[in-house]
Amino acid sequence: MSVYAINHPLVQHKLGLLREADLSTKSFRELAGEVAKLLTYEATKGLELEDHEIQGWNNEPIATRRLKGKKVTVVPILRAGLGMLEGVTDLIPSARVSVVGLYRDEETLQPVPYFAKFANDIEERMALVIDPMLATGGSMVATLDMLRERGCEHMKVIVLVAAPEGIKRVQDAYPDVEIYTASVDDRLDENGYIVPGLGDAGDKIFGTR
Ligand SMILES: O=P(O)(O)OC[C@H]1O[C@H](OP(=O)(O)OP(=O)(O)O)[C@H](O)[C@@H]1O
Numbered sequence: 001m002s003v004y005a006i007n008h009p010l011v012q013h014k015l016g017l018l019r020e021a022d023l024s025t026k027s028f029r030e031l032a033g034e035v036a037k038l039l040t041y042e043a044t045k046g047l048e049l050e051d052h053e054i055q056g057w058n059n060e061p062i063a064t065r066r067l068k069g070k071k072v073t074v075v076p077i078l079r080a081g082l083g084m085l086e087g088v089t090d091l092i093p094s095a096r097v098s099v100v101g102l103y104r105d106e107e108t109l110q111p112v113p114y115f116a117k118f119a120n121d122i123e124e125r126m127a128l129v130i131d132p133m134l135a136t137g138g139s140m141v142a143t144l145d146m147l148r149e150r151g152c153e154h155m156k157v158i159v160l161v162a163a164p165e166g167i168k169r170v171q172d173a174y175p176d177v178e179i180y181t182a183s184v185d186d187r188l189d190e191n192g193y194i195v196p197g198l199g200d201a202g203d204k205i206f207g208t209r
């Protein structure tokens with residue numbers, strides 16, 4: 001089972017702040033970006049390197065290493081995934097951004113697609129899919145389906161908070177996909193919200209509460 005719940009003290013401290021009921025939009029946005037950045041650090045620890053020789057300060061060659069292969073594509077799921085994007089691209093500034101627009105129908109809890117634009121050569125890139133909330137997992141699996149249909153083989157998921165139901169759904173469909181999260185929470189409530197969770201992450205990030 002490849003779920004990585006990151007217990008780093010900074011992640012746990014910031015997650016605790018994010019869970020405060022009356023946090024301002026500004027603080028929620030800042031913290032979501034900061035936790036996304038720390039989770040990205042963990043999620044990228046297995047990236048492949050290649051040897052690369054450079055000219056050093058005194059004109060002597062230095063053997064260094066650099067990231068190998070095509071640049072990563074980051075895939076925010078609209079809207080709420082945008083709240084994590086800057087945190088991720090702070091660490092991977094040359095990443096290509098692919099965007100998937102989905103909203104979850106409030107009655108059926110099914111994902112409804114409304115936009116998709118992928119980086120070119122997606123089949124050669126590692127995709128880091130970002131969304132604050134993994135609840136039923138419907139939105140995440142729909143996004144992974146879109147990427148896999150386009151030939152993307154190497155995908156990882158970064159979410160701020162995950163419900164056990166969503167983790168199971170992703171793992172059943174994509175056992176090879178690693179999930180990085182600040183917390184595996186207890187359960188979903190009767191409306192499909194994660195408990196204890198963060199509430200409606202999209203509304204909090206966009207100030208549309
Ligand atoms: O795992 P699921 O049950 O599919 O639920 C999770 C999805 O719900 C939220 O998005 P929402 O539909 O609220 O859209 P928004 O980001 O535009 O607010 C969240 O950001 C995920 O994308």
Ligand SMILES: O=c1cc[nH]c(=O)[nH]1
Pocket residue numbers: 080133135192193194195197198199200201202
């Ligand atoms: O808890 C949840 C579940 C879905 N979407 C959210 O924003 N929060």
Ligand SMILES: [Mg+2]
Pocket residue numbers: 080200201202203
């Ligand atoms: Mg929402």
